[in-house]
Amino acid sequence: MTEKFGVTPQSRRDFIKTVTGSAAAAAAVFGGMGINPAFAAEAAAVSGRSEKPLKAAFSNAGLQASWCAQGKAAAEYWGKLFNVDVTWFDGQLDAVKQRAAIDNMASQDWDFVAIQAFGIGTLTAPVQKMIDKGTPVIDLDTLIAPLDSINVHTFLAPDNEFMGASMTQALVTAMGGKGTIVMTQGALGHTGAQGRAKGFESVVKNFPDVEVLDTQPADWDVSKVARIWETLLTKYPTINGAFFHNDDMALAAAEVMKRHNRTETLIGGVDAMPPAIEAVLQGRMLGTVRNPSGRIHGGAIVAGVAAVVGGEKTGEGIPKSIVTDGPVVTKANGEGMLWMQKHFLI
Amino acid sequence: MSNTEITVVRTGGFGNWVRSQLRNIAPFLTLLFLVVFFSVAKPSSFLTVTNFANILNQVSITAIIAVGLTFVILCAEIDLSVASIANVTGIAVAFFTLQPDYVNIANLPLAGPLAVLIALAVCFALGMFNALGVTLIGIPSFIMTLAMMQIADGMSALFVRGQIAYTVPDIVLTLGSGNIFGVPWIVIVAGLFLLVAHLVLTYTRFGRYVYMVGGNREAAEYSGVNVKFIIGAVLVIGAVCSGVAGMLGVAYFGSAQQNEFGTYLLDAIAAVVVGGTSLFGGRGGIGNTIIGLLVLGVLNNGLDHVQIDPFFKILIRGLILLAALVINVYAQSLRSKAETGTD
Structure with a gap:
């Protein structure tokens, strides 16, 4: 992979020396996971990877659904890259169970949270509580509440x-x-x-x-x-x-x-x-x-880190809504799509 | 029931008394174990006043449904339609309330109190159908309420047609999601339902009849109790409790939609049975239901505070509930032995 990108071990070390301490730590983590450290260092430098581990809470509709389970794996993968400890609150494909889980989430402290609501409008109160506490809430895939009735950090969803x-x-x-x-x-x-x-x-x-x-x-x-x-x-x-x-x-x-x-x-x-x-x-x-589960859940990690470490705010650095579309997969691009999914890139 | 217990104490001593009370003691010990376990595992977030309030909030809707279900189960009947009746009642109250422009439901807005009355009439009528089906036609309650579950679900679908409604009358909104002096109204309402039900079951003739019908239906009939009326009444009580829970639930969750409350069916049955009320009727009560509600509430809440694999949580929850039920059944057999004086 290193050769493929044309970066020698020597030049890679030189490059890492030039970046900040936090990026160096990122490179160590990235390298340990088999990811090109130059890319890792660059990504970390851009995103402002945190020195101390960040605490993030995630919930999606229900891990019984393969799309949601893939999203969990993507969030955890990207969480490791960006030094984020991800705690999962399973929605269990049930509005009542997810509401209880989000109530429990809201009773604890997090650096940021990301939520895909199973039922629109069912999570508004605990989500509002977290927003009031100053926790960036990233909305995934489905609206937490209708229109602009709730001030989430950003909304990552396909069209x-x-x-x-x-x-x-x-x-x-x-x-x-x-x-x-x-x-x-x-x-x-x-x-x-x-x-x-x-x-x-x-x-x-x-x-x-x-x-x-x-x-x-x-x-x-x-x-x-x-x-x-x-x-x-x-x-x-x-x-x-x-x-x-x-x-x-x-x-x-x-x-x-x-x-x-x-x-x-x-x-x-x-x-x-x-x-x-x-x-x-x-x-x-x-x-x-x-429907890019990896892009949506991984994107939430990046958005959360950028909010906490980089100070991004809604409308100032990150838009209120981000469209995360994916292509039509046919025989022509199927193999490539499988590879990208394997690495949580889409 | 209490006379029997006193006799046991006199004749069998403390050991027999414990055995006779194991049905009540075991769920309480389960609750204690869960509280201690989660307090040790995650004291910083679990053992807080905020989290205790959170647990009470979370079990409130289940509590109101479980109150009605306690009456039904004490009569040795079952009601599988409680969650669906809760759902359709919640949807009905929203259907008769003016909705925001973006809600695409052809509804019929009425004054708030009227919407509440109509919704209450809906759940009362569905409870009456259950009662008539079981007592007049003779359909087993399991089958009758299974059919009612489908009927109520169908009504919900017809009301909202796949859309979501958000607005409910002010009174419902206040009771479902408001606070008074920092205490959620829904917790107070649930507390009142539990208190009134306890008083009715313990201190009224109707309550005694409920236990008699559940304990020995034939004996109750020979004693002049109108068994059909009692069974019909508990089914109506179950439906009305579910309806109230559904209306407040819509306010609590912030929206009314199809298939929203399905999970309350098993949760409410589990709360009643895990608490120690016998599925075969005649034994148990509101005290048991409260313990059952807290066991479920603490378990569901606590598992979200400890760091474990979310795929594993569901299994753990199931295993703990199974253990509680096994203890319940075991306690029943020990009690029988204690009562008959055999070892």
């Missing part, structure tokens, strides 16, 4: 409408701009699902020869997906395309199609988690759009 539109566009293009299509939605109350549905609709309305057969929600539930698709495959002799609001549902439906020997359907998903990318590479799925 769900864009993701829905870009995947649908890829599907419709592959269908030749005509045929039948199904959208299987996530939970209707989820803003991510609402955005993805909006993106889907914005594309299909431009194609009069594309007929939308069904848009039922399956609530992210793979068993519900199986039930819905058993019915759809019986009801419709040909389904040319199918857009699913996440990969887990897409893969579950792909299994149902396989059992029914129905191979005509082009499948598109969202999240681009490794099993879905494998399915894309094997041709079982046409594509999946990346």
Whole structure:
């Protein structure tokens, strides 16, 4: 890796000597983790890595979801690089349980916190308490509260409408701009699902020869997906395309199609988690759009460190909202995407 | 029940008394163990007044639901619809309240007190359906309330259609998320529900009948107790308690949405049973429910204060609850032996 970047051990040492003490400490940590120390030193110098370990609390919707578990791993990975001890409060895919966890989080002291709400508006009181204490709160992926009712440090989230539109566009293009299509939605109350549905609709309305057969929600539930698709495959002799609001549902439906020997359907998903990318590479799925868990959770570490060490404030150094989009993953870029995910870069 | 206990003390001494009371003592010891453990493990953050207040806050909604469920379980019945009724009542009160412009729900705004009354009527009516299904038609409460769970969930879905509502009437907002002299109103409301329920169960004829129906239904019937009325009444009480919890819960959480309160079903049942109330009816009470609530509250809260793998926390929580339940069942058998005088 060192040779690849053209930095010799000697020049690397010289470079490290020129940076601050904190950056030198960063280099030691980075080097120990197999990351190019020159890059590490530079990154640490830019971000203002803390000498003393920072304490950060994280919570996302629920670690049962592979996307969230990947986010946890990314936060911990980037936390080690930036000298941040990450404590996790699992949302357990349950608004009540997450609220209790965030109440407990708010009763302790943290340098910064990062939260992906399972239910919008359910965490407002304890989050406000932390903000009032002066703790930077970084909002991940889903709004903690509607509009500008809460003053979070920043909001790191993908553009769900864009993701829905870009995947649908890829599907419709592959269908030749005509045929039948199904959208299987996530939970209707989820803003991510609402955005993805909006993106889907914005594309299909431009194609009069594309007929939308069904848009039922399956609530992210793979068993519900199986039930819905058993019915759809019986009801419709040909389904040319199918857009699913996440990969887990897409893969579950792909299994149902396989059992029914129905191979005509082009499948598109969202999240681009490794099993879905494998399915894309094997041709079982046409594509999946990346919802960059690593970028969102790792970005929260960087944003938190920059706030605590570098003194960044909302609107002064960091914008109120940061869009963290990912590309549509196809056979062409699948391998690269897997590598980037392995190293928590996207 | 208390007469039996006195006899045991006279005839069997302290050992038998302990055995007969193990159902009550064991949950208390579990609670004590958890408090000591988390206090030693994380004294700086766990053992604070703020955190104690936090625990009380966190168990308040479960407490109100558990009050109703205690009546139901004491009658040897079960109500699986409590969380769904809480959810639909909370959604109903928001549905009949004026929402901000960005809320995309075709709702019907009414005056606050009227919205509260309609929401209360909703949970009362659902409780009545449960009661009629169980007592008149003869559907087992497990099945009847399972169906009601689906019905209430369906009503919730119809009210909000996947959207989220945020505003509730002022009175609900105050009781759900306000404070008085630094004490959250929701803790006071939960305390009042627990107190009134305890008084009813301990000092009223209705309370005695609840124990009689749960302890020996046939005997109660032969004694002239209107068993069907008692069972119907406890199901309505359960639904109304859930409805109140749902309304305050919406204010506490700050939003009303589908599938919001699902977790309260198992939490409320666990609080009642872990506290020592028998699932087979006739034994236990509000005191047990309070201990059960605190066991769950301390356990859930404490696990967030100690640094352990979050994937491991769920397992630990399950194992501790299992241990508490095993002790509960074991205590039941020891008590039976103590009462019959066998070893």
